[in-house]
Amino acid sequence: MSLRVLVPIKRVVDYAVKIRVANGKVDTANAKHSMNPFDEIAIEEAVRLKDKKHAKEVIALSIGAAKSQDVLRTALAMGADRAVHVEIKDGEEVQPLQVAKLIKAVAEKEQPNLVLLGKQAIDDDSSQTGQMLAGLLNWPQATFASKVEVQGEKVTVTREVDGGLETVSAPLPAVITADLRLNEPRFATLPNIMKAKKKPLQKLTPEELKVSIQQTIETIKVEEPAKRVGGAKVADVDELISKLRAEGVI
Amino acid sequence: MRSALLRCSRRRASALIPNTVVPAAHVARALPVRRMATATAEVPQNKKTVPFTADRYPNLERDSRYKQLDAEDVAYFKSVISSPAGVITADNPEELDSFNEDWMRKYKGRSTLVLRPKTSAEVSAILRYCNEKSLAVVPQGGNTGLVGGSIPVHDEIVLSTQLLNQIRHFDEVSGILTAEAGCVLEVLDNWLAEKGYMMPLDLGAKGSCQIGGNVAANAGGLRLLRYGSLHGTVLSLEVVLADGTIMELGKPLRKDNTGYDLKQLFIGSEGTLGLITSVSILTPRRSKAVNVAVLGVESFEAVQETFKRAKGDLSEILSAFEFFDRQSFNLVLRHVQGAREPFDTQTPFYVLIETSGSNKDHDDEKLATFLESVLGDEVVADGVLAQDSTQAAAFWRMREGIPEACQTEGGNYKYDLSVPVPQLYSIVEKMREKLGSGGQYKEDGSGPVKNIIGFGHMGDGNLHLNITTSGYSEQLDKAIEPYVYEIVEENAGSISAEHGLGLMKAPYLSYSKSNEMIESMKRIKNVFDPKGILNPYKYFPTSK
Numbered sequence: 001m002s003l004r005v006l007v008p009i010k011r012v013v014d015y016a017v018k019i020r021v022a023n024g025k026v027d028t029a030n031a032k033h034s035m036n037p038f039d040e041i042a043i044e045e046a047v048r049l050k051d052k053k054h055a056k057e058v059i060a061l062s063i064g065a066a067k068s069q070d071v072l073r074t075a076l077a078m079g080a081d082r083a084v085h086v087e088i089k090d091g092e093e094v095q096p097l098q099v100a101k102l103i104k105a106v107a108e109k110e111q112p113n114l115v116l117l118g119k120q121a122i123d124d125d126s127s128q129t130g131q132m133l134a135g136l137l138n139w140p141q142a143t144f145a146s147k148v149e150v151q152g153e154k155v156t157v158t159r160e161v162d163g164g165l166e167t168v169s170a171p172l173p174a175v176i177t178a179d180l181r182l183n184e185p186r187f188a189t190l191p192n193i194m195k196a197k198k199k200p201l202q203k204l205t206p207e208e209l210k211v212s213i214q215q216t217i218e219t220i221k222v223e224e225p226a227k228r229v230g231g232a233k234v235a236d237v238d239e240l241i242s243k244l245r246a247e248g249v250i
Numbered sequence: 251m252r253s254a255l256l257r258c259s260r261r262r263a264s265a266l267i268p269n270t271v272v273p274a275a276h277v278a279r280a281l282p283v284r285r286m287a288t289a290t291a292e293v294p295q296n297k298k299t300v301p302f303t304a305d306r307y308p309n310l311e312r313d314s315r316y317k318q319l320d321a322e323d324v325a326y327f328k329s330v331i332s333s334p335a336g337v338i339t340a341d342n343p344e345e346l347d348s349f350n351e352d353w354m355r356k357y358k359g360r361s362t363l364v365l366r367p368k369t370s371a372e373v374s375a376i377l378r379y380c381n382e383k384s385l386a387v388v389p390q391g392g393n394t395g396l397v398g399g400s401i402p403v404h405d406e407i408v409l410s411t412q413l414l415n416q417i418r419h420f421d422e423v424s425g426i427l428t429a430e431a432g433c434v435l436e437v438l439d440n441w442l443a444e445k446g447y448m449m450p451l452d453l454g455a456k457g458s459c460q461i462g463g464n465v466a467a468n469a470g471g472l473r474l475l476r477y478g479s480l481h482g483t484v485l486s487l488e489v490v491l492a493d494g495t496i497m498e499l500g501k502p503l504r505k506d507n508t509g510y511d512l513k514q515l516f517i518g519s520e521g522t523l524g525l526i527t528s529v530s531i532l533t534p535r536r537s538k539a540v541n542v543a544v545l546g547v548e549s550f551e552a553v554q555e556t557f558k559r560a561k562g563d564l565s566e567i568l569s570a571f572e573f574f575d576r577q578s579f580n581l582v583l584r585h586v587q588g589a590r591e592p593f594d595t596q597t598p599f600y601v602l603i604e605t606s607g608s609n610k611d612h613d614d615e616k617l618a619t620f621l622e623s624v625l626g627d628e629v630v631a632d633g634v635l636a637q638d639s640t641q642a643a644a645f646w647r648m649r650e651g652i653p654e655a656c657q658t659e660g661g662n663y664k665y666d667l668s669v670p671v672p673q674l675y676s677i678v679e680k681m682r683e684k685l686g687s688g689g690q691y692k693e694d695g696s697g698p699v700k701n702i703i704g705f706g707h708m709g710d711g712n713l714h715l716n717i718t719t720s721g722y723s724e725q726l727d728k729a730i731e732p733y734v735y736e737i738v739e740e741n742a743g744s745i746s747a748e749h750g751l752g753l754m755k756a757p758y759l760s761y762s763k764s765n766e767m768i769e770s771m772k773r774i775k776n777v778f779d780p781k782g783i784l785n786p787y788k789y790f791p792t793s794k
Contacts, residue, residue: 014638014639014640015638015639015640016638016639016640016643017639030538032539032638032639034637034638034639035637035638037638037640040637074637077637184590187592187593187634187635187636187637187641188634188635188637189593189632189633189634190543190545190621190625190630190632190633190634190635191625191632193621193635194622194625
């Protein structure tokens with residue numbers, strides 16, 4: 001069976017950038033952005049499925065502002081065949097539930113056998129989209145994958161769980177979310193970056209997909225983590241105990 | 251921090267190198283070290299002992315002009331140094347060792363005293379006393395030098411700048427930073443990052459090296475192509491002369507045409523004229539958009555063509571142009587954790603290009619045009635462009651991991667040479683021929699010379715020639731030197747581009763400087779340090 005794989009990817013503030021809060025919001029205006037690292041792993045896995053002839057087509061999908069096309073081009077340079085961009089107007093935000101609904105709408109159009117996406121985005125760390133998508137599509141899901149094997153119409157996934165590994169299998173179509181150790185993504189080579197410029201990129205809007213992106217979660221406050229306060233040295237155990245007592249810890 | 255971690259792994263790695271033959275005279279000294287080593291499980295029993303420099307170079311006799319240190323001297327120093335940790339004596343042999351040995355484990359002194367003053371006034375009091383008593387002194391910064399310049403040869407007192415580490419002033423309009431000598435380069439860079447600025451220099455040892463040492467060694471590094479050398483960016487210095495005089499060399503101004511520019515003499519003086527206690531340096535704005543690409547290139551001619559086109563197409567946004575050969579990269583693949591082939595094609599040369607600018611879209615477009623042109627015209631065979639900061643860091647590791655990988659191989663002869671760009675790589679080829687025909691370097695790796703590799707700052711005509719060997723020996727020393735300096739002289743190059751002279755290159759100074767210049771240098775030294783107490787046995791060829 002030759003699969004069609006849909007890989008939703010998100011443009012996020014770069015992993016190496018220090019997050020700052022300005023005016024009650026995460027300051028994204030001047031920060032470097034790049035593809036969510038877990039989504040990069042998902043793209044890599046999809047392209048490997050294609051290299052192994054399990055998949056015939058890899059479609060990258062991104063939902064976000066116009067700049068999201070940057071990460072779609074990266075996905076195309078890594079080996080995705082074509083891209084779909086669902087454009088969200090600047091200043092508007094989408095939350096996991098709306099994202100899952102939009103992916104579902106695209107999946108209904110594209111009819112993939114497999115949706116492969118990162119286990120979470122490193123900006124909001126929600127880790128909800130994949131699970132909600134599986135629920136909306138009523139497909140089986142295998143989350144936190146560290147190994148993916150396709151056999152005919154079935155997929156076997158090794159999952160990273162607390163205290164070890166769990167192996168599950170599911171019939172296709174299915175939703176798989178990628179964990180860190182699934183693979184090491186390739187670099188985008190120059191010939192492939194150039195080829196990527198000529199690959200098709202389709203633009204859609206939430207209206208065209210008939211999905212409302214009205215937010216259901218209200219953000220009350222955004223603040224930076226408390227600054228670490230310097231420690232103090234104690235001379236002996238007695239002093240330690242008396243300090244802990246004074247702090248009311250013991 | 252990143253580099254600090256690297257330093258640790260480097261040290262750990264070198265501890266794993268099998269024991270080399272230790273001359274009989276050292277066995278007795280080596281024994282206590284071994285006994286200590288066996289006490290902890292992690293340290294291998296056969297930890298390599300570093301031979302004393304004075305034993306390796308018997309011609310460097312201790313100069314009897316210098317007084318031997320005694321208890322009275324130590325008591326005086328304790329009275330003028332405020333920090334309780336500011337005086338390290340033989341009571342603390344392990345800590346003393348870390349100042350007596352260099353990180354390459356190539357040089358070792360017999361100093362019994364390390365002084366760590368906290369202020370220029372303390373430095374002044376120390377030097378005034380040393381000058382009066384004729385006590386020899388070796389200034390030391392982060393101890394990241396590559397030519398043994400900051401390691402005592404005999405029993406010189408180590409004057410460490412470690413605790414002189416305050417940032418004195420920063421002007422957010424002009425970007426002029428005044429920092430004390432012991433400030434670690436990376437700490438300064440991170441501090442400036444918060445204000446949107448950056449240090450104009452960057453080098454592999456940034457996590458350990460100090461700004462005072464950088465200036466004293468006239469360090470070059472990865473950003474020199476864009477921001478120029480320290481001779482341009484350093485605006486003024488505070489120094490303490492051998493007799494204890496504290497002197498301001500200039501003011502932190504961009505323009506100052508009043509008299510001799512004495513600070514220039516101290517940049518690259520390697521502690522022979524005075525101790526630099528504070529540096530005022532012009533820092534550029536930090537670039538908002540940075541791109542990094544690694545390209546595979548089939549020949550050194552094509553590397554040069556790539557460089558020419560990069561200058562043309564990228565012009566003001568080009569911030570680094572580094573090259574390394576396949577042999578260098580093989581070492582990185584073998585020794586640097588996480589390193590992997592960037593693309594399927596294997597090429598004899600690799601080029602790392604960095605662009606820095608203020609507008610990402612503008613830079614991306616320029617870079618795309620350049621990359622399409624070099625790839626389209628088959629100047630480069632293949633390449634990768636970093637898609638995020640993690641990849642950019644991985645690309646830099648390919649280049650910055652080379653010195654560390656060389657160190658892991660065993661012996662490592664390092665040469666930092668300035669050569670006109672067209673002849674740059676011929677030095678590596680000639681060295682391979684010489685050691686190949688001499689029988690030291692064999693294709694199958696059975697000779698004592700394992701790898702002869704070339705990499706460096708292409709944009710500055712700076713070649714790092716590294717020869718990795720199974721160990722150090724006099725025969726190898728003689729097979730390599732002075733031949734390497736002869737071919738550099740033939741090609742109108744310099745025997746030291748950015749590492750300085752120190753102990754290693756001092757005897758070969760005449761390959762780069764005329765006798766008249768060396769005589770003038772000696773006269774200048776005499777003006778600032780008439781008793782010759784500062785960093786003796788180095789920098790100048792010993793007069794026979």
